[in-house]
Amino acid sequence: MGTSRWRGLVNSGPRRPRAFTQDTAQVLAFDKKTRQLRYLPAGEGNGEVEPGVTWRGHVARGMLLCPATDCGLPFGRVVAGGARRHHFAHRPGEGEHxxxxxxxxxxxxxxxxxxxxxxxxxxxxxxxxxxxxxxxxxxxxxxxxxxxxxxxxxxxxxxxxxxxxxxxxxxxxxxxxxxxxxxxxxxxxxxxxxxxxxxxxxxxxxxxxxxxxxxxxxxxxxxxxxxxxxxxxxxxxxxxxxxxxxxxxxxxxxxxxxxxxxxxxxxxxxxxxxxxxxxxxxxxxxxxxxxxxxxxxxxxxxxxxxxxxxxxxxxxxxxxxxxxxxxxxxxxxxxxxxxxxxxxxxxxxxxxxxxxxxxxxxPLKEQFPPLFRQDPPPAKPPWWKFWPRRT
Incomplete structure (x- = not known):
């Protein structure tokens, strides 16, 4: 199996949430009513902070304050539009950290x-x-x-x-x-x-x-x-x-x-x-x-x-x-x-x-019989073999 198919198998699984984009959006606010921090969930800027009370209405009444230690001013609006994450924002010229x-x-x-x-x-x-x-x-x-x-x-x-x-x-x-x-x-x-x-x-x-x-x-x-x-x-x-x-x-x-x-x-x-x-x-x-x-x-x-x-x-x-x-x-x-x-x-x-x-x-005689074989001397030809012939 090649690398391209492996990547396809990886991509087929559930996608993890998009994060770690160094977004500076402020999603926490100090609630003057409950004296606790409120967290704005993603995509809920147009929703309700509690039954019958919307985030926008709560901000409009000045009930949500900036929790930064050097600020403490009330937020001016809820940004809940576009591709950016829903968050709180100050009025222009206020709350510049x-x-x-x-x-x-x-x-x-x-x-x-x-x-x-x-x-x-x-x-x-x-x-x-x-x-x-x-x-x-x-x-x-x-x-x-x-x-x-x-x-x-x-x-x-x-x-x-x-x-x-x-x-x-x-x-x-x-x-x-x-x-x-x-x-x-x-x-x-x-x-x-x-x-x-x-x-x-x-x-x-x-x-x-x-x-x-x-x-x-x-x-x-x-x-x-x-x-x-x-x-x-x-x-x-x-x-x-x-x-x-x-x-x-x-x-x-x-x-x-x-x-x-x-x-x-x-x-x-x-x-x-x-x-x-x-x-x-x-x-x-x-x-x-x-x-x-x-x-x-x-x-x-x-x-x-x-x-x-x-x-x-x-x-x-x-x-x-x-x-x-x-x-x-x-x-x-x-x-x-x-x-x-x-x-x-x-x-x-x-x-x-x-x-x-x-x-x-x-024995060597049996190993190498040709070396130990004794042949009889050649026979002497008869005397007539040497008699000259008459012409």
């Missing part, structure tokens, strides 16, 4: 709100207690306050960290070890913009593991030293797009090491796996947050992309084992043929040796 701190603070707030809403409604976390940025984890040598903390009835703790600012691999390792020492499962989600999101360069896209790309994969980004440190410790980097409520999983199209660079790649010669720690870039597979769940045994957020990676990893192990079995059988066959050849050579040499020994037991 700083390009660096404003959207980043807003998106971090959006990320925490999205994670809290997901944890509160997810079936696997139905009986868990949630804490949004208000419960620290303390140890004798320090403390950490996760963005979202989920606590099970039997005391299991899961900390969600939405990382939007720069962070080194050493600092992440220290925080990761802190949570491990405290017995807390830590799940890290990175921003879809800023220092945690840098598109891959053209040169990186030409690397072997990035040449093939699933059309449903959202983007191709660089892997920083922080991400490579995570991969070194068995943690797969994840990204969060709060605007579309989508989780991105680091993934690549990995080929077996025995495939030469010039060899044509067939369906069974590549596998969808997490990137290696030596990779400089990777693809991002996008999945809806509602399709994800917490895997306490593995200590990670289990996305559909991670499920596919695990299945592909099992397939890779099976194929590698099958290849080892084939190589072993081939080696055994070659060894058997060589042993048979050696045995035939030994039999031939043994036969020649036995024949030589047998010849040594035979």
């Amino acid at each position: 700083d390009d660096v701190t404003g959207p980043e603070t807003l998106w971090h707030l959006s990320a925490k709100d999205v994670l809290g809403r997901w944890a509160a409604t997810h079936p696997s976390l139905a009986d868990w207690t949630l804490h949004l940025d208000d419960t620290p984890i303390t140890l004798p040598d320090g403390w950490r306050r996760p963005d979202v903390l989920a606590v099970s009835p039997d005391g299991v703790k899961v900390a969600f960290e939405a990382q939007y600012s720069a962070l080194t691999g050493t600092d992440w390792k220290a925080r990761h070890d802190f949570y491990a020492k405290a017995g807390v499962v830590d799940i890290w989600l990175f921003a879809h913009h800023g220092p945690q999101w840098r598109p891959a360069t053209t040169r990186q896209r030409h690397r072997r593991e990035l040449v093939w790309r699933d059309p449903d994969w959202a983007a191709t980004v660089q892997l920083s030293g922080l991400h490579q440190t995570m991969l070194r410790h068995g943690v797969i980097p994840l990204w969060l797009d709060p605007t579309t409520q989508t989780i991105g999983t680091a993934t690549t199209r990995v080929h077996p090491s025995n495939t030469s660079p010039g060899e044509r790649l067939w369906e069974d010669s590549a596998y969808t796996l997490p990137p290696r720690r030596t990779f400089r870039a990777c693809h991002v597979a996008a999945d809806a947050l509602q399709q994800c769940e917490v895997d306490l045994e593995a200590g990670e957020l289990f996305t559909p992309a991670r499920r596919e990676q695990r299945e592909e990893h099992q397939r890779l192990e099976q194929d590698e084992q099958a290849a080892r079995d084939r190589a072993s059988r081939h080696e055994e066959r070659l060894q058997a043929e060589w042993d048979q050849h050696q045995q035939q050579e030994r039999r031939r040499k043994d036969a020649e040796r036995a024949a030589a020994e047998a010849r040594q037991q035979i």
